[in-house]
Amino acid sequence: MHTLDVALGARSYPIHIGAGLLGQAGLLQPHIRGKQVLIVSNTTVAPLYLDRLRAALGDSVVAECILPDGEAYKDLAHLDLIFTALLKHRFNRDCTLIALGGGVVGDMTGFAAAAYQRGVDFIQIPTTLLAQVDSSVGGKTGVNHALGKNMIGAFKQPNVVIIDTDVLGTLPDRELRAGIAEVIKYGLIRDLPFLEWLEASMTALVARDPVALADAIRRSCENKAAVVAADELEQNDVRALLNLGHTFGHAIETSMGYGVWLHGEAVATGMLMAADLSMRLGWLSASDVQRTRGILLQAGLPVLPPQMSADEYLDHMSVDKKVKDGQLRLVLLKHLGEAVVSTAPAVLLRETLQAGAALGVPR
Amino acid sequence: MHTLDVALGARSYPIHIGAGLLGQAGLLQPHIRGKQVLIVSNTTVAPLYLDRLRAALGDSVVAECILPDGEAYKDLAHLDLIFTALLKHRFNRDCTLIALGGGVVGDMTGFAAAAYQRGVDFIQIPTTLLAQVDSSVGGKTGVNHALGKNMIGAFKQPNVVIIDTDVLGTLPDRELRAGIAEVIKYGLIRDLPFLEWLEASMTALVARDPVALADAIRRSCENKAAVVAADELEQNDVRALLNLGHTFGHAIETSMGYGVWLHGEAVATGMLMAADLSMRLGWLSASDVQRTRGILLQAGLPVLPPQMSADEYLDHMSVDKKVKDGQLRLVLLKHLGEAVVSTAPAVLLRETLQAGAALGVPR
Numbered sequence: 001m002h003t004l005d006v007a008l009g010a011r012s013y014p015i016h017i018g019a020g021l022l023g024q025a026g027l028l029q030p031h032i033r034g035k036q037v038l039i040v041s042n043t044t045v046a047p048l049y050l051d052r053l054r055a056a057l058g059d060s061v062v063a064e065c066i067l068p069d070g071e072a073y074k075d076l077a078h079l080d081l082i083f084t085a086l087l088k089h090r091f092n093r094d095c096t097l098i099a100l101g102g103g104v105v106g107d108m109t110g111f112a113a114a115a116y117q118r119g120v121d122f123i124q125i126p127t128t129l130l131a132q133v134d135s136s137v138g139g140k141t142g143v144n145h146a147l148g149k150n151m152i153g154a155f156k157q158p159n160v161v162i163i164d165t166d167v168l169g170t171l172p173d174r175e176l177r178a179g180i181a182e183v184i185k186y187g188l189i190r191d192l193p194f195l196e197w198l199e200a201s202m203t204a205l206v207a208r209d210p211v212a213l214a215d216a217i218r219r220s221c222e223n224k225a226a227v228v229a230a231d232e233l234e235q236n237d238v239r240a241l242l243n244l245g246h247t248f249g250h251a252i253e254t255s256m257g258y259g260v261w262l263h264g265e266a267v268a269t270g271m272l273m274a275a276d277l278s279m280r281l282g283w284l285s286a287s288d289v290q291r292t293r294g295i296l297l298q299a300g301l302p303v304l305p306p307q308m309s310a311d312e313y314l315d316h317m318s319v320d321k322k323v324k325d326g327q328l329r330l331v332l333l334k335h336l337g338e339a340v341v342s343t344a345p346a347v348l349l350r351e352t353l354q355a356g357a358a359l360g361v362p363r
Numbered sequence: 364m365h366t367l368d369v370a371l372g373a374r375s376y377p378i379h380i381g382a383g384l385l386g387q388a389g390l391l392q393p394h395i396r397g398k399q400v401l402i403v404s405n406t407t408v409a410p411l412y413l414d415r416l417r418a419a420l421g422d423s424v425v426a427e428c429i430l431p432d433g434e435a436y437k438d439l440a441h442l443d444l445i446f447t448a449l450l451k452h453r454f455n456r457d458c459t460l461i462a463l464g465g466g467v468v469g470d471m472t473g474f475a476a477a478a479y480q481r482g483v484d485f486i487q488i489p490t491t492l493l494a495q496v497d498s499s500v501g502g503k504t505g506v507n508h509a510l511g512k513n514m515i516g517a518f519k520q521p522n523v524v525i526i527d528t529d530v531l532g533t534l535p536d537r538e539l540r541a542g543i544a545e546v547i548k549y550g551l552i553r554d555l556p557f558l559e560w561l562e563a564s565m566t567a568l569v570a571r572d573p574v575a576l577a578d579a580i581r582r583s584c585e586n587k588a589a590v591v592a593a594d595e596l597e598q599n600d601v602r603a604l605l606n607l608g609h610t611f612g613h614a615i616e617t618s619m620g621y622g623v624w625l626h627g628e629a630v631a632t633g634m635l636m637a638a639d640l641s642m643r644l645g646w647l648s649a650s651d652v653q654r655t656r657g658i659l660l661q662a663g664l665p666v667l668p669p670q671m672s673a674d675e676y677l678d679h680m681s682v683d684k685k686v687k688d689g690q691l692r693l694v695l696l697k698h699l700g701e702a703v704v705s706t707a708p709a710v711l712l713r714e715t716l717q718a719g720a721a722l723g724v725p726r
Contacts, residue, residue, distance in 0.1 A: 034688065076439050080508070087510035092686040115478075117684045118505065118516045119596075142481065145443070147450035152478045154517065233482075321480045323455040325397065 002218050006137060007229040008157060015137060015161040015221050017214065022049060022125065022164040025056040031123055031159040034094025037062045040082055040109040041100040042069040045127050048170055053100055053125065063089045067105065071258040074104045074144050076152065082112040096121040096159070102128035102175070103135035103263065107153070110141030114156035124161040128171055129179025129213075130264050132163045133186075133220035134242075138228040144258060148319040149250045155233055163221070165214050173300075178264025180205060180299040181245075181271070183216050186223040188271060188292065189241050192337030194219050195295070202298040240322055241339040244331040245270030248305070251316035255308055268301035273352050276359050278333040280348040286362070288336050293360030303359060310353040365581050369500060370592040371520060378500060378524040378584050380577065385412060385488065385527040388419040394486055394522040397457025400425045403445055403472040404463040405432040408490050411533055416463055416488065426452045430468065434621040437467045437507050439515065445475040459484040459522070465491035465538070466498035466626065470516070473504030477519035487521040490530045492542025492576075493627050496549075496583035497605075499524050501591040507621060511682040512613045518596055526584070528577050536663075541627025543568060543662040544608075544634070546579050549586040551634060551655065552604045555700030557582050558658070565661040603685055604702040607694040608633030611668070614679035618671055631664035639722050640707055640715040641696040649725070651699050656723030666722060673716040 001018035016027055037060045041050055046066045054062055065085035067078055086095065097120065099109035106124050113122035126136035142153015168176065180202075187195025197219075198205070204212040224242070231238035248270030252261055275292040278284040293303050314328075322329040322341065330349075332342050352359075364381035379390055400423045404413055409429045417425055428448035430441055449458065460483065462472035469487050476485035489499035505516015531539065543565075550558025560582075561568070567575040587605070594601035611633030615624055638655040641647040656666050677691075685692040685704065691712075695705050715722075 076443055080439050083508050083515055084510065087508055087514060087682055090681050090686075092682075092689075093684055094687060111478075115474075115505070115515045115517060117514060118503070118518055140481070142478070145446050145450055147447065151450060151480060152446055153481045154478060155481055318453050319450055319455075321456055323453075324457060326455075 004218070004221055004225055006157070006225045008232055011157045013158060013160050015163065015225065017163045017165065017218055017221065019166050019210070020164060021162050022167065023052045023056045025058055027160070027162055028056055028123065029058065031121070032060060032096045033121060034092070034096065035061050036089070036091045036095035037098060038065060038082070038086055038089070038091060038095060039063070039098045039100055040065045040067065040105055040112070042067045042105055044069040045101045045105070049100060049127065049167060053098070063091070067108070071104055071144070071253070071263065074108055074258065076143055079108055079112055079143050082108065083116060086112075086116055093117045093120055096123060098123045098125060099136075100125045100127065101131070102126065103131045106131050106136050107141050107150070108143060110139070110156045110158065111143060111153050114141060114154035121159050122156070124158040126161070126163060127167045128175050129168060129217070130175070130182055132217050133179060134182040134224060136161050136163070137221055137224045139232070149253055149258070151319070163217060165210065165217065168208065168213060174262065176208070177206070177300045178262040181264035181268040181296070181301050183220050184295055184299065185242070185244050185267065185271060186220050188333060188336060189244050189331070189339035190227075190337060191219070191223055194223070195337060199295055199298070202295065206299060237341045240341050241331055243322065244333070244339055245274050247317050247320045247322065247328075247330055248273040248313075250320065251313050252306055254316050255312060256306060261302070265302050268296050268299075269303060269305050272296060272303050272359050273305060274330065274332055276355055277330070277344055277348060277352040280351055281332065281344060283332065283334050284336070288333075289360040290362055291336065304357055305359070307356070310350045313353045367581070367584055367588055369520070369588045371595055374520045376521060376523050378526065378588065380526045380528065380581055380584065382529050382573070383527060384525050385530065386415045386419045388421055390523070390525055391419055391486065392421065394484070395423060395459045396484060397455070397459065398424050399452070399454045399458035400461060401428060401445070401449055401452070401454060401458060402426070402461045402463055403428045403430065403468055403475070405430045405468055407432040408464045408468070412463060412490065412530060416461070426454070430471070434467055434507070434616070434626065437471055437621065439506055442471055442475055442506050445471065446479060449479055456480045456483055459486060461486045461488060462499075463488045463490065464494070465489065466494045469494050469499050470504050470513070471506060473502070473519045473521065474506060474516050477504060477517035484522050485519070487524040489524070489526060491534055491538050492531060492580070493538070493545055495526045495580050496542060497545040497587060499526070500584055500587045502595065512616055512621070514682070526580060528573060528580065531571065531576060537625065539571070540569070540663045541625040544627035544631040544659070544664050546583050547658055547662065548605070548607050548630065548634060549583050551696060551699060552607050552694070552702035553590075553700060554582070554586055557586070558700060562658055562661070565658065569662060600704040603704050604694055606685065607696070607702055608637050610680050610683045610685065610691075610693055611636040611676070613683065614676050615669055617679050618675060619669060624665070628665050631659050631662075632666060632668050635659060635666050635722050636668060636715050637693065637695055639718055640693070640711060643711040643714055644695065644707060646695065646697050647699070651696075652723040653725055654699065667720055668722070670719070673713045676716045
């Protein structure tokens with residue numbers, strides 16, 4: 001087992017990474033204050049892992065809330081199901097919520113924990129690669145609104161993140177690849193040696209080599225923890241760098257309907273669009289963009305944005321949380337391995353939005 | 364104009380109290396960072412005061428969200444209307460929400476501000492006496508759930524509270540009296556001289572004497588600000604003392620259906636129940652309880668709890684936020700002017716719940 005710390009003063013917490021951690025009572029119980037525990041999971045994950053987790057909870061009073069599986073259900077109406085479960089069981093301020101699932105379950109459980117009685121404890125047990133390397137760490141929680149993704153939420157740090165690499169064995173290939181998109185992101189924004197390692201190791205990762213996967217998760221969490229420690233509340237643009245590809249990606253997700261593209265798929269295509277725009281700004285070379293496209297293709301990720309007019313893209317992008325004084329600010333790449341938050345000339349942005357199948361393709 | 368400060372370090376803010384403050388641009392504008400302002404109000408208050416507030420907002424981009432009036436609409440579904448308004452107008456993280464209304468509008472607007480894009484600014488302009496003396500100060504925000512009052516929310520401090528005493532001129536008598544219940548509360552829990560002043564001034568308050576009302580508001584806000592500064596997040600029971608009568612009162616509100624009893628009315632009856640239980644514990648004398656009943660009657664507040672079995676009361680009370688390790692903890696009175704948080708023997712609690720019309724009546 002490998003343990004990292006997210007250094008946030010009084011809100012610091014450990015991330016445990018290893019095989020078979022899900023059933024280890026000793027990792028969970030130090031982080032459960034009261035006697036009441038609500039496990040929040042979904043209809044896909046619960047049949048696989050809920051009993052094992054329950055067994056590790058000893059003599060706690062354990063209740064469950066099983067949500068339907070998918071980004072389409074990440075809304076206020078389904079969040080309310082968590083509150084209903086808590087209130088039906090008369091759970092009080094000393095209770096602990098455990099998120100057992102992917103990013104949707106983690107985001108919703110964390111927000112429910114932030115808001116229930118104005119704040120109770122919660123624990124993240126992410127079961128998708130995407131949640132393990134990204135969404136379970138750092139305390140961004142929330143739900144979607146029909147008019148914008150992740151527009152309703154809170155910063156709420158978990159008490160502990162328990163990453164059991166064994167659970168990836170049941171993860172569908174498409175979800176694994178979507179998670180790899182966020183792994184590649186860390187290389188692109190701040191860790192060129194990691195990007196190079198990923199280029200060399202992608203075949204092993206896609207083939208689910210356990211050593212390669214554990215290394216990729218550890219390295220991703222190290223990057224995420226360092227960024228979060230530097231800028232917990234996204235106040236100085238450091239944390240915003242984690243959103244490489246996300247403004248484009250959110251536009252894709254919102255326009256296609258939540259869940260049609262997986263989040264990681266939309267981010268992958270969005271990162272290629274960000275690389276393309278960075279090239280038009282004179283920061284990346286054409287071969288850098290081709291290299292970005294190359295590693296995404298190696299991971300089996302989509303590199304062709306959905307057909308949509310530039311105006312439609314811009315309409316969706318205008319509600320992005322990085323908009324400031326009416327100016328759209330994007331995460332772009334100064335170099336491979338170095339991201340910045342920047343505005344971009346509208347004419348160049350439109351070129352990127354209209355590039356379509358030409359993105360990152362050698363001429 | 365009188366100005367108080369709520370001393371909360373980086374989250375400190377002023378409370379301005381006076382006549383005709385609503386339209387004063389100079390009080391508002393220093394607290395508005397960006398250009399986008401959403402005024403949240405309700406169908407009763409908006410026709411009376413919205414235009415005056417709008418005029419004070421100068422060249423801001425001002426949008427509105429007008430909610431139906433009443434506690435029955437303080438839920439997630441109506442909260443979503445605020446998010447929809449924000450997103451429709453493409454409001455970003457620099458926007459400011461202004462709550463123009465009573466406690467329901469203030470609580471919902473504050474929670475919306477806490478959750479929109481994980482946190483934007485907000486300003487409280489309370490228009491009921493209850494909101495002016497209690498709910499607009501201190502940062503407790505949230506909505507109700509069908510299974511419990513104020514069970515979903517956040518601590519979110521406003522940038523400024525602007526209390527215009529003129530707006531009480533349009534407040535219905537019943538609402539004025541409900542607000543006086545929370546004023547009496549400060550006397551009972553921590554300010555015996557204020558309680559004595561209230562006994563002497565109640566006729567003037569009920570007759571809306573402007574000087575008496577302004578004094579009562581100022582003194583209430585001073586008490587509230589001191590408590591909040593000592594225990595912002597209700598971590599050490601100091602702040603919990605503000606909930607005198609509220610555990611009983613919430614049971615009344617939840618069982619009767621939100622809005623049938625006004626919050627202040629339920630709190631009034633609940634405070635008398637708390638006084639009665641304090642007497643059974645040997646802390647208050649029978650004449651202290653009679654005196655409590657007397658001042659509530661002077662204010663025209665209800666002192667007869669709805670007929671409900673003790674088990675029904677206990678069922679509603681068991682979800683109270685002060686429950687800890689399965690133990691119901693109540694705010695009770697050691698003396699008039701001194702409250703404590705305490706458990707109580709079940710047999711005595713049942714006696715209070717069954718006392719009905721006998722509460723505080725001389726035998």
